[in-house]
Amino acid sequence: MVVEKLVKSLANAWFLLFILVIGLGLFLKFKTTINKEQWFVIIHSDVNKINIYKLQRVLSNNGIKSRVEFDDALTNHAVRNYYIGDKGSIRKLMVQEKDLVRAKRLLEENR
Structure with missing residues (x-):
């Protein structure tokens, strides 16, 4: 029971970390695309x-x-x-x- 909860929380943490990394990457890509005015x-x-x-x-x-x-x-x-x-x-x-x-x-x- 305790092990199952621990595994679920770790899976959720990795999923959230993955989403944050993807979001940060997209943000930086769009930020550099928008500021291309020379x-x-x-x-x-x-x-x-x-x-x-x-x-x-x-x-x-x-x-x-x-x-x-x-x-x-x-x-x-x-x-x-x-x-x-x-x-x-x-x-x-x-x-x-x-x-x-x-x-x-x-x-x-x-x-």
Whole structure:
């Protein structure tokens, strides 16, 4: 009687462990599949001392998704006469690959 209960509980534990491993594997696979959007840097805020947020507004008004991030790699070398923004960092304007050509054309028109 006691042995049967022990065997059942061990079988249930192994089954639950198997389900958890399968679930974790599926979660990680879908997570990496979803995050495949690649963002490309099209301009840095140190180029001609531009207002990068104005350019982002131009892109969003034309239906292009963009984002601005702080570029830590360039900020660490800010002594090289880079333009430093309000928060003391160099920013980069990024767009997705599908909008790259349209974004470059719009930025050339609006400089």
